[in-house]
Amino acid sequence: MIKDIITANETVTPNQKELTVLRENFPSCFHADGSFDMVRFSEFLKDKIDISHEGYELKFIGKNYAKMLASLDTETVIVPDETHNSLPENANSENVYISGDNLDGLKHLLKSYAGQIKCIYIDPPYNTGSDGFVYNDKFDFTVDNLVEKLSIDEEQAQRILDLTNRGSASHSAWLMFMYPRLQLAKDLLDSEGVIFISIDDNEQGNLKLLCDDVFSETNFIAQLVWEKKKKGSYLANAVTNIKEYVLVYAKRKELFDGLIGEINSEVETYPCVNASNGRDIRIIPAGIESKYREKNFKLNAGEIISDTTMNLVLHSDLIIEDGILAQELRIEGNWRYGQEAMTEYASNHEIYITRDLYLRRIVKEPRYKGLKDLLLRVGDNNESGYSYDVNGANLQKSGWGSNEDADEEQRQLFGEQSLMSYPKPVLLIMKLLSCLQKQELTVVDFFSGSATTSEATMRLNALGMKIKTICIQLPEDLDYKYKNSSGDDKANAKKLISFLDKNNRPHTLDYLGIERLSRAARRIKVDNPDTTADLGFKHYTLAEVTQTTLDKIEKFDNSGFVTDTTVYDEFGTATILTTWLVHDNYGFVNNCAMVELAGYTAYWCENHLYLINPGLTEEAIKALVEKYNTDGKFNPQNVVLFGYSFNYVEMENLKTNVKILRDSEKNLKINLDIRY
Incomplete structure (x- = not known):
C-alpha cells in the first residue's frame, strides 16, 4: 500500500507517464540501455504524419519539476466519512465530495476513472495578487534530489525550491501549480470529453499557452467571454474590466459533439427590467x-x-x-x-x-428555472433548429448569470452576504453543462470552492437530467488563515469561521461546500417535492500518513507467531478498503459485499477478494477454499492481503491453500497479492 508507493516514487523521473506510453506502443524504439531511438521512431511515423523540425512551446521555471509531480503516485489514503455517508439521503448517492489536495485527488481518481469523464469544470485561483494564491508544496525535495532527478544544475534546482518553499505567487509558480493538474485532468477525460476553465486577464494568456501544451492547440474549442457584471466602476482611474473568460478544450476535437445554446431571441425566459443610465x-x-x-x-x-x-x-x-x-x-x-x-x-x-x-x-424565482426550455431542446436540437456554435459568444447577453447573481445565491442560501469572494453563479455552470447536449454524464470539479458546480448539477437533475459529480476541495485551515492574514483576508476568514461555528462545522473551507450542498438539497426538495433526483453526496477525506505510522511501517516484522496489528490500527478497515477499491478501478460507487468465512469477514468486489481484518484463522481459510470449490458464482482471481494484519503462519497457510486451489481439477487462476 503506502510502503509500495513510496518505494515506486523514488525512481520516478520527468516524462515518466509519456515514456510508459512509448514503451507500451513502440518497444522496438528503445535500446537495451533504455535510450530512445528517435530516428527509428520517425521512420514509424513518416508515412502517417508530417514531421516538423521547428519547435514552439511554453517554457517556465520548474516545468520538468511539474511533469515529475504528475508522474509521482499519491501517498495519501481515502478516509470515508461513515456517519455522513450512512445518512438516508446519502447512502445510495453516486455523487462524491472529496476533502483534500486536488493533486492527490486527481491521482486517486485516475485509478478508477481514467478516460471516463465527459466534462470537467474548474475555477482555479486567478493569481491576481489579492486572491490568496501562493505555491504551497508539501514535497520535501532537496537541491541534490532535484539535480539528480531533473538533470539540472544546483542553481536551477535552488530556484525551483525557492518557488515551492517560500510561497511564491509569480507567473512561473502559478504555471508550475497548474501544469500537473491539467496533465492529470486530460487523462481523466474520455475521447469525447471537454474541459471548461474559468480565468481572467491576469493569467489568461499563460493559461491558453499551457492548455495548448497539455491538450494540444488542435483541440482548442473556444474562448468564451463571460460578462461578470454589467458595468465597471465610475471611480476607477483606468480601464475597468467587466469580463472574464471560459477556455474550452476537447480531449479529441474531431469526436467532440460541440455546444448548443439559446438562439431564439424572441423568447425571453428570464425577467428583465431596462435600467436608466441617467x-x-x-x-x-x-x-x-x-x-x-x-x-x-x-x-x-x-x-x-x-x-x-x-x-x-x-x-x-x-x-x-x-x-x-x-x-x-x-x-x-x-x-x-x-x-x-x-x-x-x-x-x-x-x-x-x-x-x-x-x-x-431579492430574486424569488431564480434565473436557472428558465433553463427548462433549453433542456427540452437537448437531444433533438438538429430537428428543432436550435443548434448553434457558441464559439466567441458573449455569455451575458443571453442571461448566463453575473457576480451579482452569485452573491444573491449566497445570501439566499446562507442568510449572509459574500461568504466566498467572487463565486461563480449557478446559472453559468448550469448553462455550460446543458450546452454539452448530454442528458447523462459525470462532471469533475477539482477546485470546488463553495461547491457551485455540485449545486448546479443538483438543479439540473431536478429539471430532468442525470448528472453525477465528483468534486475536490482543499480543506484550508481557516483558523491558521485568520491568525496569519490581515485586512480583508482576515475579515473574510473570521466571517467564515463564525458561519461554520453557527452550523457546528469544523473550521476548514471544504465544510462550507458541504453545508451549501446540504442546504441546496433541502431547498430543491421543497421546490420540487416530487423529484427523484439524486440530491445527496458521499464524503471522503484524503489523509496523509503520519510520520509515526511511517516509522511503524518501517519497523514492521511479521516473521513471528504473534500478529502485530499496530499498523492496521492506524488505518482501519474502512480506509484501507476504500483506498483499494478506488485503486483497483472500482471507484467510489461499486458492488463490494461482505463475505463471511467461519466468523472472519472478507470483502468481495467482482474480481478482487480483500482480506484486511486481522484474525484469519485456519477455519476461515478452509471456509474460503470451500467457497471457491462449491460456489459457482464465487471466483475472484485476485486475493489481496493487507500485509500488516497477518503473521508468518497465517501467510504461509493461505499461500499453501491458494496453491492447492490452483492445482485442483478446477484449475483456478488465483493471484495472491500482498500489499504493504
Whole structure:
C-alpha cells in the first residue's frame, strides 16, 4: 500500500507517464540501455504524419519539476466519512465530495476513472495578487534530489525550491501549480470529453499557452467571454474590466459533439427590467430591509456616498432603525431599475439596501428555472433548429448569470452576504453543462470552492437530467488563515469561521461546500417535492500518513507467531478498503459485499477478494477454499492481503491453500497479492 508507493516514487523521473506510453506502443524504439531511438521512431511515423523540425512551446521555471509531480503516485489514503455517508439521503448517492489536495485527488481518481469523464469544470485561483494564491508544496525535495532527478544544475534546482518553499505567487509558480493538474485532468477525460476553465486577464494568456501544451492547440474549442457584471466602476482611474473568460478544450476535437445554446431571441425566459443610465432621483419607500453595517444609522441629506460602482447623492435623510429604512428616501444616481419597477419590488418586499447603500432585488424565482426550455431542446436540437456554435459568444447577453447573481445565491442560501469572494453563479455552470447536449454524464470539479458546480448539477437533475459529480476541495485551515492574514483576508476568514461555528462545522473551507450542498438539497426538495433526483453526496477525506505510522511501517516484522496489528490500527478497515477499491478501478460507487468465512469477514468486489481484518484463522481459510470449490458464482482471481494484519503462519497457510486451489481439477487462476 503506502510502503509500495513510496518505494515506486523514488525512481520516478520527468516524462515518466509519456515514456510508459512509448514503451507500451513502440518497444522496438528503445535500446537495451533504455535510450530512445528517435530516428527509428520517425521512420514509424513518416508515412502517417508530417514531421516538423521547428519547435514552439511554453517554457517556465520548474516545468520538468511539474511533469515529475504528475508522474509521482499519491501517498495519501481515502478516509470515508461513515456517519455522513450512512445518512438516508446519502447512502445510495453516486455523487462524491472529496476533502483534500486536488493533486492527490486527481491521482486517486485516475485509478478508477481514467478516460471516463465527459466534462470537467474548474475555477482555479486567478493569481491576481489579492486572491490568496501562493505555491504551497508539501514535497520535501532537496537541491541534490532535484539535480539528480531533473538533470539540472544546483542553481536551477535552488530556484525551483525557492518557488515551492517560500510561497511564491509569480507567473512561473502559478504555471508550475497548474501544469500537473491539467496533465492529470486530460487523462481523466474520455475521447469525447471537454474541459471548461474559468480565468481572467491576469493569467489568461499563460493559461491558453499551457492548455495548448497539455491538450494540444488542435483541440482548442473556444474562448468564451463571460460578462461578470454589467458595468465597471465610475471611480476607477483606468480601464475597468467587466469580463472574464471560459477556455474550452476537447480531449479529441474531431469526436467532440460541440455546444448548443439559446438562439431564439424572441423568447425571453428570464425577467428583465431596462435600467436608466441617467443620473435620476429614485424614491425608496420606508420599510425596506437594510443590510447596512449598523442596525441604527443616520446620514444627512446632501451627503455623497462613495461606492465602487457609482456616487449616490442623498436628497433626504437616511435613517435606519432596527435594520429597517425608517422613512421615504430620495437618492440621485445611476439606476438598474426604473421607479415603477422599484416601487413594485418594494411593495412585494423584494428589495433591500446593501451594506454599501446599493439597492438589490431579492430574486424569488431564480434565473436557472428558465433553463427548462433549453433542456427540452437537448437531444433533438438538429430537428428543432436550435443548434448553434457558441464559439466567441458573449455569455451575458443571453442571461448566463453575473457576480451579482452569485452573491444573491449566497445570501439566499446562507442568510449572509459574500461568504466566498467572487463565486461563480449557478446559472453559468448550469448553462455550460446543458450546452454539452448530454442528458447523462459525470462532471469533475477539482477546485470546488463553495461547491457551485455540485449545486448546479443538483438543479439540473431536478429539471430532468442525470448528472453525477465528483468534486475536490482543499480543506484550508481557516483558523491558521485568520491568525496569519490581515485586512480583508482576515475579515473574510473570521466571517467564515463564525458561519461554520453557527452550523457546528469544523473550521476548514471544504465544510462550507458541504453545508451549501446540504442546504441546496433541502431547498430543491421543497421546490420540487416530487423529484427523484439524486440530491445527496458521499464524503471522503484524503489523509496523509503520519510520520509515526511511517516509522511503524518501517519497523514492521511479521516473521513471528504473534500478529502485530499496530499498523492496521492506524488505518482501519474502512480506509484501507476504500483506498483499494478506488485503486483497483472500482471507484467510489461499486458492488463490494461482505463475505463471511467461519466468523472472519472478507470483502468481495467482482474480481478482487480483500482480506484486511486481522484474525484469519485456519477455519476461515478452509471456509474460503470451500467457497471457491462449491460456489459457482464465487471466483475472484485476485486475493489481496493487507500485509500488516497477518503473521508468518497465517501467510504461509493461505499461500499453501491458494496453491492447492490452483492445482485442483478446477484449475483456478488465483493471484495472491500482498500489499504493504
